[in-house]
Structures are given as C-alpha cells and as structure tokens.
Amino acid sequence: MGEMIKMVMVLTILSVISGGGLKGLEEWAKPKIENNVMNLVKGPAIRQILEAADNDPVEDRFKIKDGDQELNIFVGVFGGKADTVVVESSANGFADKVGMVVAINMTDDTLRGMAVTTHKETPGLGAMAKDDPNFSAQFAGKNITDSFGVTNDGGQISALSGATITSRAVCSGINQAVDTYNRLKPQLQEQIKGMGN
Amino acid sequence: MRKRSFFGLSGPRFNYELATAAVGDPVAIPIPETVTLYIKQELKRTSSILKVGTPVKTGQRLVLDEGSEICTISSVTGTICAIAPFLADYGRAWTAVSIKTEGKDTADTEFAGASEPPSLDTLNRYLAACPGEPNIGPLMDERNPVHTIVITGGNSDLLIDTSLYVLKNNADAVNSGIEILRKTTGIEEIVIVVPEESVQNYSGHLDARIQAVSSRYPYAQPLMVLHHLTGRLPDERGMAPMGVCLIRAEAVAAIGQAFSTGRLPVEKTITVIDKNGVKHLARARVGTPVGNLLKTFGVEINDRDKIIFGGPMTGSAIFSEDLPIGPDTDAILVQDKSVIPLYSDYPCINCGDCVRICPANVPVNMLVRFLEAGQYADGADLYDLYACIECGLCSYVCSSRIPIYQYIKLAKYELDRIISAEEMNEQ
Amino acid sequence: MEYIEIIIATIFVNNILLAQFLGNCPFLGTSKKMETAVGMAMAVIFVLVMAGVMTWLIFNYLLLPNKLVFLRTIAFILVIASLVQFVEMFLKKSIPALYAGLGIFLPLITTNCAVFGVCVLNIDKELGFLPALVTSFGYAAGFGLALIIFAGLRERILIARVPKPLQDTSIALITAGVISLSFYAFRGMV
Amino acid sequence: MAKSIASEFTKGLWKEVPPFRLVLGLCPVLGVTTSMKNGIGMGLATTFVLLCSNILVSLLRKVIPAKVRIACFIIIIATFVIVVEQMMQAFAYTLFLDLGVFIPLIVVNCIVLGRAEAFASKNGVVKSTADGLGIGLGFTWALGLLGAVRELIGTGSLKGDVFGLIHWDVPNIFGASFEPFGFAVQAPGAFVILGLLLCAMNLIPSK
Amino acid sequence: MTIAILVMLGIGATCGIILSVASKVFYVYEDPRIAEVEYFMAGANCGGCGFAGCGSAAVGVVEGKTGPSVCVVAGLEAATNIATVMGVDPGTAEPLKSLNACSGGDRADDKFIYNGADTCAAMTALYGGQRVCSIGCMGKGDCVKSCQFDAIHMGPQGFPVIDEFKCVGCGACETACPKGLLSVKTMSQRLLVFNQEDHALAPCQQTCPAEIDIPKYIRLIKEGDYEGAVNTIRERNPLLLSCGRVCPHPCEEYCRRGLEDESVSINQLKRFVADYEMNSGRRFPIACAPDTGKRVAVIGGGPAGVSCAYFLRRLGHHPTIYDAMPKLGGITRYGIPEYRLPDDVLDWEIEGILNLGIDVNYDTCIGKDFTIQSLRDEGYDAVFMGIGAWKDYTLGIKGEDLKGVSQGINFLSTVASHPEKTIPVGKRAAVVGGGNSAIDCVRTLLRLGCEKVYIVYRRTRKEMPANEVEIVASEHEGINFQFLAAPTRVIDDGQGNVKGLEYLQMELGEPDASGRRRPVPIEGSETILDVDMVISAISQQPDIGFMEGEPDKENITITRWNTFDNDPETLQCSVPYLFTGGDVATGPSLVVDAIGGGRRAARAIHQYITGEEITGTPRSLRSRHIPESLFEVVPGVIKSPRTPMPELPVAQRITSMSEVDLVISEADAAHESNRCLNCCRICYDPDQKKAQDQNAA
Amino acid sequence: MNSKKMLIVSHAPFWHDGSGIPERSYHTIIAALPAAFVGIAYYGAPALGVISLAVASAILWELLLNYAGKRPITVGNGNAALIGLLTAMVLPASAPWWLVLIGTFLAIIIGIQIFGGIGANPFNPVALAIAILMVSYKSHLDFDTALVNFTLDFPSTTDPLAALKAFGPAAVEDLNPVDLFMGRQVGGLGSSCGLALALGGIYLMLRGIIRWEISIAFIAGVFISAMLFNMADPVRYAPPMFHLLTGYTLIGAFFLATESSSSPVNFIPMLVYGALGGVMAVLIRNIGVYVDGVIFAILLINLINPLVDKIRPKAIGKVA
Incomplete structure (x- = not known):
C-alpha cells in the first residue's frame, strides 16, 4: 500500500509542479505571442489587402466582444475615411484549419479583399490559396450578400486546381467572416466613427 | 526436348510412353568385368564381414556387419575388389562394394533354403535390394499399418518403357508376386495403377484391382497416384502415416520370380535413350557400369555431356560413366552438350507460368522466392511446399530458368534434417 | 454523407501515415510480418477511437473552460498513456485471448505519434464530438490500411535481392514513399 | 571518466545518430524537413527537450518509483515540450508556424522517451547531459541534412535562418535554368530521400 | 495559476490512482526475467525492433526468439545488461568466433560441372557437391549470405574469409554451411x-x-604476421621457444615437399617466430577465459605439467604447480644441456606462462612434502600428475657402484644445477646408450673438459634413436663412436675408481619384433675401453617411490613400466580426479609429446571439473594419418633448396656451453615459408601455379 | 583423375521449354514498336529523339548500377530497353532531354534496381517514374502546354482528357472514336494510337507473355465504371468509349498493368486487379484532380497486388 501511495504522490506532485510552472510561463509568454501573431502573420496579410490604405491598419485595431469571445478588428482608412474593417476567420481545410483575414468595405458591403494567414495545406496544391494572387483576387469587389462557394458546388469562385477542399474552406471562412460582420455591424460602425478623418 | 509453342496460351502436354508392340525385346548386356553394388548404409571405418578378397556368389546376400538389415544382393560371382564409402544424392552415405567377376556364374543357395514358407522377414531380408527395389520397410512398420499396396504399373517418367514392358511380358511373375504379397502381409487391397490407354492390355490378366490414371504427365507420378487414391499427400512426417505402400511392377515381378525359381533375380530391365532420342531396351546385371551399356548401344560420351538415371523430368544426373546401374534404375538418358538447358541466376519475374502449369496448385512463384532466400519453414507453412508432387513441370516452363524443382527437393530435405535434428535435441 | 466524406478523407486522401507523417516508427517496425501488421492495425483502431473520445472530453470540458489550452499536450499524453496501460492490464487479466491478438500491441501506441497527433488535430480543427469520433476512427483505419498494404509488399521485398546498403529500413522507406505517392490518386476526391 | 563522457557525447553525433543509425523519431524527420531551416529548428527544439528531460530524469531517478516511471517521464518531457512550444511562439513564431503540430509531437518522439528510460534513468547527471546533448545534436544535423537535400533538389536554393542568429541564402545552386524537382519537397519524396540517405549512410562504416 | 494546478492535480492523481489500483487488480504472473529484461530496454515502445513494444520484445528475449541486442534505442550497454539477466554470455569475455576449416577453395579439383541452384546446400545435395575433396568448400557463399553482420566475404581463393572483428558468433554460418566447415x-x-x-x-x-596448425602459422610468417604465427602456435603449444630448439620435428618427415624436394624446415620457422617474440622486447598478449574459480594441482613442472597448467589457466581455471626442483622446466631444464636450450631462454618462456596467473610451489617434493590425498584435502578439484621419468635404468653389470660411474639424467641434472658448470669430470669417459640423453652426456662431457669421449652402443649408427642432427653435431665435435658394443663390466682400479669398461663386440642378427636387427654377441670378443668415467644413459622410467606413502594407493593403478595407468584418450587415471601426462604416462618420450599430453589432460580436467562428461575426441587421429592425404607424388613442385641451419663453429662451441644452433634470418624465414605448399587435406598450392601467377602479374 | 570426362550434373528436370527473360522482353518490345512508330509518324523527329534517348539512357542506368553494385551485367535481357521504350511512349514528344533522363533514372534505378533488379519491383517502374514526373514537372507532362509548339493535324489540338476535365463532356463530344482509335489525338507519343497498342497487346496475349485476364479486366473496369458514371450524369461524365480510347487507357491495359512482377498470377486476383485498376482510372478522371488517372490507378493496384494474390485455389492434398 505504501508503494502505491508513493506512486500516486510522485505522479501527482510532478503534475502539479508542471501545471503551476507552465501556467507561469504561459502568462509571461502570452503577450509576446500575441504580438508575434499580430506582426508576423496577420500584419503582412492585412497590410497587403489594404495596401492602398492611408493608415496602418495593424496599428489601428480594437477589440470587440462577440458573445463571450473577443475579436480583433482592424480598420483601414481610405481617402481619409475609415470605411474598411478587417475580420479574422478560419475554416477547416484539407489538413488543418485555414486562417484568413477578410476586409469588408462598410460603405457598400463589398469585399475589399481577403488573404490566407495560416494553413498547413499541401504545398503546390492547397497552399496556393495563400500563394496564388489570382485566387484571392477573385474575391475582391464581390458583394457580401452573396454566399461564397466554388463552381463545383454551384458558386462563383473557381477552385484551385486539385485543392477543392481548401477552396471550399476559404469560401466558408469568408462566409463566416461576413456573418460576424453582419452581426456586429452596428457596434463596428460605432467604433470606427471618428477614426480616419 | 519439347520447345514452347508459338501460341503460349495453352500449356505443354506430355504423355507417358505406353508399352506398344514397337518396343522390341531387350538386348542382353554381357556380364561386366567388375560390378559395383551399393549397400545403403554408411561405412564406418571397416566392415566386419566384407573384406577385399572375399569370394561371393551370384544372388548372395551381402551385409556390412553381422545382423545388419541393410543388404545388397550380389549380381555376379567373383571376389570383392574394393569397399569404399559412396555419397549419393541428398547426403545419403552409402557403401560401394566392387566385385571382380569370374568366368563361371555360380548361384548362392541361401535364399533357396530360406524361401519356404514366404514371410515378410524373408522378403525384407533378401528382396529389398532386388531389381525394382521393393519397398518392404513400410509393410513391416507396426506403428503405421499399411492398408493398401499400390503397384505402380505405369512408368514414373516420360520416355521410359521399362515398367509397362515388365508388366506386359511378365504377367505370370507379377501374379505370383501379388500372391506372395497377399500371403505374407495379409493385405487384400492391392491395386495396380496403369495409364488408362493401356488398361485393356491388363484387365483380366492380372490378379488385382486395376486402377486407370490419365496417361498424361504427371498423373502417374507416385505422389500424384497417392493423391489420386487417398486424396492426401504426405506432409513433413513423410509417407508412413498414410497407410499406403507403393511398389513398382518390376519389384513385384522380381518377388514372384524369386519364390517360384528359388533364386534371387539379378537382372534389371532398362530403357536406354541415346543422344538422338532413340530408345533401346536392355537387360543387364545390377551393378553394371553405365559405360558398358552405353558402349553396347554405341553412345559416345564427351566432356560436358549429361548422363541421367531416370527420365527427363525427375531423373538424376550422374557424374561418371563408371557409376553402376542400381536396382531402381529404370532408364538411362543421355544428352549431348548442345541440347542441355542451362539454369540461370535470374530471380523470379512472376510471370506465373509455373503457377498455371502446376497440377497441384502450388503457388510456385512465391514458394520459390522463399526457398531461394532459405526460408524453408515459411515456404512450407505459407506456400504449400508439401503439396508439391515433384513433377518438375514448373522448372520446365520457368522463364527465369530457376531450378525450382531442385529448390523444392532441397527444402524438403533441409526441413527433414531440421525436424530430425530437433527430435534429436528433444531426446 | 458528411461522415462518409470524413472517412474517405481520413483513410485515403489525408492518410495519417502517408500524408501526415505520423506514426512512422511502428509503421516500419510492425510491418515486417502480415500477422503483426494486422494486430497492430486493430489495436490502433481500438485505442485511437477511445483516446479521441477521452481527449475530446478532457479538452472541451476541462481545459477549454479553464483557459488551459496550452496544457493540452501534457494532459493528453498523460491520459493516453494511462488509458493504454489500463486497457493493457485489463485485457491481460480479463480477456487473455484478445490480449494475445491485440493487447500486446498496445504499448506501441503510447508513443505512437499518430494517436497523439490525431487527438491534437481533432482539437485544432474544433470538431464536434461525433465528427471527432468518426475522424479518429477514419485516421486509425487509414493507419491500418497503410500498414497492411505495406506489410504485403514488404513480405516480398524482404526476400528479394535488395542491394546490401539498401536492405531493410532503407528500402522500406522508399517503398513507403511510393505508397504515399500512390495515395495521391485519391486527391481531390472529397 | 572524461573520456567516457566525451564518448557518450560523440556517439550520438555519428555512431548512434538518430535517425540514420537508430531508425527512430521518424515522424518529425519526414514531416518537417521541407527545408534546412525547419530541420535545424526542429532538431534544436528536440535537443532542448532531450537535454532538459535527461537532466531532470537523471536527477529524479532515485525518487521515481519503477512502476510509474514511464508516466513520470512523460510528464517531465511533456512539460519541457510545452516550454519549447511557448518559447518558440514567443521568440520564433514563423518557425513555429512551419513546424506546426510536430512541436507538441516531440512528446511522443521515441528518441526522447527512449533516452530518458534507457540512459538517463540509469546514469548520472553529467553523463546524461552528454548523452542528451550528443543525441540531440546528432538528430539536429541529421534533420538539417535531410532538409538541405530536399530543399536543394526541390527548390534549387537554400534559404533560411536559425532563430534569426545565422542566416544563409544560396539561390539557384544548379543555375538559373534548373527546374526544381518538386517531388523532393512533397510527402512521398521525404520517404524516398530519407531512404536513399540511409543507404548512403550504410555505405559509410559506423566506426 | 490555481486552476492550472488543480486541473493537473486532478489529472495526475486520477491517472496515478487508476493505474496503481489496476496494477493490483489485474495482476498476472509473468516470468520475473521479463520485467528485468524490460527494465534495461528503452521503454519507449517505439516498435523499432519489430516487436510490439518493449514488453513483447522482453518476452521475445526471455523466450529465446531474439538476442539481447534487440533494443536499438538503448544501445550496447543495455544489451550487455540484458545478456547478464538472461545468463547469456554477453560477448565480452569469451566471444564466440567463427572459424573456417577449409583453406582449399578453388584449388581443389572438381568431379563434375555443376549447373543449378546457386547455393552450397543445393550443390552438396548432388553427390556431395562438385569438389573431389570430401570436406572441400563449395564456394557458393551460403555462409556469406547467412551472415547478418557482414563478417564473411568470399576470399580471392574461392573460400570464405571471416572478419573476426565483425563476427559476433551468432552461429548462422555454422548452420548454413552444408559441409560443416x-x-x-x-x-x-x-x-x-x-x-x-x-x-x-x-x-x-x-x-x-x-x-x-602448421600451414597456418607458416602462412602467417609468409605474410609477415609474426604475432599471428606465435598465437597460432600458442593455441597448441606454450613452449615454442623450447620446442623450436629441441623438437625432433616428426612433422618434417611427412612434409609433402619432402616427397619431391627437401621438406620445409618447419621447426626452424617455429623457432624463428618464437625468437622473434623474445627479441622484440614485448610479450604478445595471451587471452584467458573468465575465471571459473576451479583449482587444479599440477604435480611436476616439466613440459607436461607446464603445458597442462597453461591450458587450464587459459580455460579460466587456477592451476598450482608443485615442483621438486628450485626452477620449473623439468627435463627441458635439467635433462637438456645448456648448449641446446639455454637457461635464460627457458626462464623467459616459463615466466611468460606463469604471468598468466599460475602459482608455483618450488622445492616441494611429492611423497615428502605432500601426497595426492593431501592435495585433495586442500580442496583442489583435480590433480594432474606430470612428474616425468627421472629414474635411469641401470646397466645391470658388475662395477656399477664404482666412483666415476654415474647415470645419464642424474649427471645432466647435476650439471644443470651448477650454474658455474664446473663439475669435475674424468679425462676419458664412456657413455653407454644411443639415445638423445647419451648424446647430451657426451657433448656435455666434451664441454666440461673431457679429453676423449666414447659412445658405446650395442647396435649400429643406423639404429641409434637419437636425432640425426645431434649425431651429426657430435661427430663434428669429435666424439668417438663404439658401435656394436655391449658393456659387460666396469673395471675397478683397486681404489673404488673406474679404470676401464669392458664390452663385448656384437654383430647384427635377424630383425626382431621392432624391425631392428637384433645384435648378437660374438663369443670371446671382450674388449676393454680405457676410461676413468662411465655414464649409463640407456633409458629412464618414472620414479614412483612416493606411491608407498600415498593413502589412496590401493585405487591408483601402476603399470609394469612404473607409469600411471590411464585412458589414452582422456589421460584419466584409475581414480577419477587424477589425470596424467608426459613421460609418467607414456614412458620416456619427446618434449612435444608431453606438451600434447598436457593439453589432452587439460581438456579432460576441464570436462571433469566443469561437470561435463569426460569424452575422448571422436574419430581421433592420434598417431594415425588420413590415408587420402598421404601422397606418393606431388606434381608441380619446383626444387628450391632448404635453408641450412646456422650453427656455431665447432672450435667455439666445444669450449663453452653457449648455444650451438642459431636462429635463421628473417630473409631466410621468408624464403623457407614460401617453400611451404600450404597443404590441406588433399589440395595444396603447387609451386608451378605460384610461378605462373607471378609471371602473369 | 584428369583423364576422366567432366560431365555436367544438374538437378531434374532435364528439359526446358526454351522460354527466357530476353525472349519475353524482346517480344514485348516488338509488340510496343507499332505504337511507337505511329508516334514518330505523328510527331516526327522529336519523338524519335525521345525514344532513342530513353532506350539508351535506360540501358546506361542499368549498366552503371550493375557496375556500381558489382553485380552481373543484366542489360542483355532487354528489360532495360523495354522499360526505356515504354517510358518514352508515355512521355509527350516535347519532353526535354533532362526529363527523359530523369524519367528513365527513376524507372530503372528507383523503380527496379534498388528493389533487387528484374522481378523484384513491387511497382510498375514506368508508372512510378511517370507519377513522380507528374507531381514534379506538371507543365512538361501537361500535353496542352507541352505540345504547344507542335503543329498537329488532328481533329482537336488539345488533350481530350484535359478538355473533358476543364469543360465537361460537351467539349469532347464531337471527337470521332475512329480518330481516337487511330491515334489522331493529343497524348503521349506512343500511347495514343489505340489500334497499334491493341495489336501489340493481342500479340502478347496470344504468345502468353502477358495475361489476357488483366488486360481484359482493366478494359472492362474502365468501360463499366465510365458507363455507370455516364448513365448517372451524362452532362458531367463522358461516355465509356471516350475513356477507353483516350489517354493512357490502352497502353495501361496492355503494357503497364500487365507488367509481370507487380501483378498477380492467379485467375481471380488477376480479374480483381485489372478491374480495380480500370475503375480507379475512371474515378480519378471523373472526380479526382488528375487529368489522366491511369498512372496512379496502376500504382494503386500494384499496392494491393500482394494482398489480392493471396486468393488462390487450394493446393491439392491440403487438408485445412
């Protein structure tokens, strides 16, 4: 019995020490990680789709509550007018989740652009969603009232050759972003008021 | 040798020889100067009985040591001129006894004294080394009783006439042999297996049930006959548990002859097939060197030729003209060096010809790979090694020219060795 | 229909071994004999489904609400290891026949990246409970399929005259590569 | 003593270098080596875990009861894996993205657990350190080599850095007209190239 | 932080409790070795070994399905530990090594052209294979294919060569070879x-x-591997320096080259490498098996005793030598004069042997200081009796008790025990006998200042049993030979000193049973030889006077030649713990016979003390030859002169005890070793072929 | 001893039907040549160049590896030449020299030699090589891009399968089956002429060099599965004859799927193997990402070959 207790004790103590230590580490690392994510992953993508913006959209960002989640919203200022919001979204792709950012022009509810941020798709096939500018260019200017889908499923987006799943994922990610946008539109308008100038 | 036909969809068809009127009477071969006989027992240093210089008589029973069961029967009268160890195929260590013949042929009388009444012991003691090599051992095995004696009347290989010739021309001797067997063993079920085309030659003449088998090769192969009759094949324990004993027609004739004349037969009927494929029938004393027979028929042997004891599919090649014919040598086949097919070192290319020709449905293509890699046990377990009836057709059609039949025989031999070694260890 | 798609995707298109490179060590180790391969395949299916369920529950009901997502590695591996060990002991005692056929492969699974990897992937993809279950099963079946195919090929390769430096692992890897290439055939099918 | 520590260290670099000599830990080997950068990054991450877990296991080897030792080792290893995961996210985020799920998978890497159990749990701290470091660095160069080969054949160039410390950028090694052999950076190519590298290693004697 | 700790606490504790409870509830008995073996494995359950996890691999090891080195992750150390658990030899102390018996290969003749399956096994199945030699290598390389460790490759001569460093002794090749080579x-x-x-x-x-293994060591000399040659000799003979000097080399009688040319000077080659080691300034290391803790008493430190002790030591046992003399060497020291075998050479050789860890009790005499029984009581597991034959036969004639009459061995040992070599000798001396010890006596006398020395022998020079070289050397040194002379009495000078030796002239009659013609006295041919010293050196027998005081003497059978009755194969005496060898077992014989006897006894003792059945060698070849290996003619030999033995000039040597025979030079050794035909059972390398090969190259 | 005659000793049987690996290879080459000639006729000198280079380099690779591995020289058996020829026949006539070299390297060395030479390859070497090239050099193996500089006198100057994939059956419905059968279509230089391939295939079947069961089952598999697709949705899926006569279907059926060492030898397995190959080819064409699925389909059936070949008749005398 003594041995059993020792076994359980050692295991538990190790777990506890590990859990506590890691929590500490995590708290210390969290801001750094967020910063990295912002600068290295989302930043370039956002700056790319909002290339023409007057401001730096990554700087001009705010958080907004959606249910019990907090969302990052980036704001683009065009012609002195803060009319574009960038919403993050993700959908299941071929291998893992495909993360993307979707820029929506609030004035006419059209897509200003989208870009894939994170993915683990097959190089040369699914990965083209991020690398092939022709693919992402299809989305620019589309009206968000349409649901996005690939041609195989009767939509208007021509899928990447050999990567229908990834293409579908991108479309569903955009649809999600649009949903979020529609849901939060009033709050967003509230927020961006006064930005730009 | 038969080549592949242009259209490869149908496999080759071989038929056994059927003793026809065309087969003439055998040519008698003169008694040679020396004969060599094998005692199927290893020579340990020296023999306690046989010495160089010992005189022997025709039909005398020769053994190495007192009380030994394994014997040979002297086929001539003369004196022993050499005793040497002899290594036969598959590691069988025998003793070769050479006898220098003398002018006069004197018959030994020991058998005449012992032959009445006929008994299994007498058969085993005197006739086990007679022409046709009757397989007496299994009949004496009490643990594995035999219920059927099968007389293989057909020839065991292509091109050979011997067996059917004997059956046809010595029907009386065969009948009395059958009677002796019945009497001594008490086994009623004696079957004579003959090719179906020749059944009418025998039915009614012979005093046993006649069973016809296809005259197409390999349906008269001993294992195939066994399967035909019992539906089974021997496994790694061998023939013993099957309760069937196979005896050649010539052996039965020899038994019959021995008991009716009181003298042990010492002459063997042999089919000699020369380089041109011409067949001759000969009668010679057991132990006559092959060279003598070949000389009689004017066959010239050069370097790189091949002399084969037995037929083209299952025979065994020998390495010297001096080797003697044994009591089981039904035929001698000579091949010129220009027609000898050579084996190659190519691996199996999986063409599947062997699988399609195999009469036993053995997956030869996989089996041979395992055997080449030396994995005999796996070959036996997974790929039906023991279903092989040893006809040699797979080697005949192999595109890679792999000596498949040799591998199979080797595997059975090695497995046998491993099993007996394990049994030794356990004891 | 959705589940069939998941199954096809996980078995063929997205095969855990051949496309995701998870679980390669036992893949090479247990594919030398068909018997072993079949046993291993069964064991993986069994454990992976159980582990998928367990980890899903732990993550969604324990870690996520407490914002301890970063602890999932340690939590999962501990759970998987204990689960495997428990099942092994259970089988050994209670169902020895099953243990002989399947249980002896269980230890291999603790450090099988495939099991752990699938659990993590399930979580990463934020799958629901049933999809997670089906995905786990599909991946495991894919693992088994690849293993059995590989064992079939390897039985022949092991007795072929492979050049000495390439023998065993080296040629096995190359064969695995070609199997992986062949599975490209299923690309785009779902 | 000094000699044996040195030999514990060097054996991992050549004589027992995983995955070439000990064909283990293949998942990351095949999964992340699309480039030399990823290979080295993964190798270093593994080295860190290996080193730390070896030290800790060696220190605690007298305390841990035999029956639960595997579970304890797993906890220790998993802890360090999370440390690596967090640190990498904090300091080398792009690399973390490339390596993806393979970082948490270090926890099930046979080499790490294997060394902990076979070596560290039976040897002193110094030796275990040498062992962990040696095996880890051996793993790193092996991964780097495989990554480099695949990157070279598959893209024609070598490009990357290690945690921003060392950079390399060798474009178009085979000339500008070289058409990259895309197979090399794809999944099946990983198996085939590792197989061929193993063959090459077999040709070089281990002594 | 708290939540994290709590969650981990929950998970950890739950897992721990479940596992520990389960380990009790679901406890199943297993072979305890499985757990022990598993402990040394990597525990990573990686499957790299092909087993389903470490547990299965451990079961595999315990069930003997795989070897101790199964775990690839854990490495060598673990393999050693696992081997210890399993009681398998871990392969460090006494590694198993494969050994190839055939050195014929291609050069052996074929009996047919083979065409078929490319394996030795298949080939051997057809009439025992194509080689005429019944034990010849087929050269198809089944062993090469069977070796998992790349330790065997096909050599240029068509037979396999084993790389001893790579060989792990797995035995795969042994099973693979159908010929058992x-x-x-x-x-x-x-x-x-x-x-x-x-x-x-x-x-x-x-x-x-x-x-x-003579061909092997000559081949190694040819290749310049002198250490290898020394080790090859040492596998069979520890006293190579001594044998290189005093062995009458019966081997050279059977040298195949000798049939066509002069035989190879085998013994000189042995002496050359032996001296090479001594002069190289270092001792080549001798490996010994791990200690077994068994003790063996070796009575007598002569060649038989030393040889037996040496082999016992190398087998891992602990022999202790008991010798009556102050120094070891027995007859080689005390019976063979300095000029043939210098003391310092013998000292160096014996030191090397004792360095292996053999204890010696000097000046302890059986019968006086101890008995066989007392050794048994001291706890020795076995006793080796190797006291030699030190008792000279007397002439049995009148006047043998006179001063100036002495006996051969007695005389020689007295000389040997006086390092200053100043024994008073007479001016004219007669030595009776025709054996080696007679020659040793006369040549010693000459060196001690005797003016005229006679050998008195009752047959002729042709029948003299002494070595031819010795006779020739003594002739050179001016010894007078009195053949066909049978001493009849020693003549007294009246004061108890010798004045002369009377002998009867003989003539040769009919050959006797031994094939020698029997000398028949010529009536009335008494002659007196004018000498003042007579040494009888006719023969010796063991001195077994101590047996009187031996408690176990009832059970120990003695033959009528005063030797210990023994089984000639195992050398075991009538009591199981006693073994014997050398002259005490065989009667006076060669040094090299005693060495062989010591080894044979060591084998039997090894079997006895390790509890094995004591068996002779099956199909032993002792003093017999394989008939097929003895040739009448040896085709292909090109004559090439035998290297003459260098000697000290006569003038120099009779004035001192310094060594007469000298060692050949390295160049001569190379020449001589090249003369060797490297024979095997029936094949050999003919010179003609060697010459052709050289021309071609 | 020397005066004795040296006889040859071997094991039974002492007859052989005279077949051999070289004969098999050369007859297969003869059977493949008509299709290759058609390719040369249509595509001219470049096609001849590709064929010669492929055959020569294949032989060279094998020779090099024979020397490197210190093994007997095996090029004499014609297998390397055959593999080289078949590799060339599936490549487009525009293949650059290096592509041909890489192709034959992959086929001979990776495909065959490292597995232990002829007979040991678990995969069809040609299919393996082409599959690797397809995933590495998409543009060179895409007939539309590759053959853009050729002026071809065909009814349609685009690859029919690519057209089908991109635009559906409507785009190819006016292609005449006779034209397709005569090879008047864009495709591999020796793989488009159905007539020549079928002639060669029938020759090989009659000679017993390839097993008719595999070819017939393959063709049947393509036909039936294409028909089912076509019946289900004629707008999206092309008719069976089209699938049969385009792309690599016929060269696959007669020359690739039948490669002996990667295909089964028993009757039922041969049917399963062939049929599955045909079905997979159509599946990939219709719902997969690749324009032509035959190559991958063959690799896939190679994978299952050891498994299906375990279905075999019971050996005689076997109790269990």
Missing part, C-alpha cells in the same frame, strides 16, 4: 580441438604430437 567456437573451445579424421588437416599437422 564453419564452426563457431569460443577461444576455450578452440584450445581444446584435437585432430579428427574428418578435419581439414595437412599431413604435417596430422603428425605433430602437439597438433599445431
């Missing part, structure tokens, strides 16, 4: 191999009483 043996087993009828042996090796 490869045998995997430990060093111990190799030390105890005796010639058998079915071995691949050259005629010289069949003849050598010590069974040294």
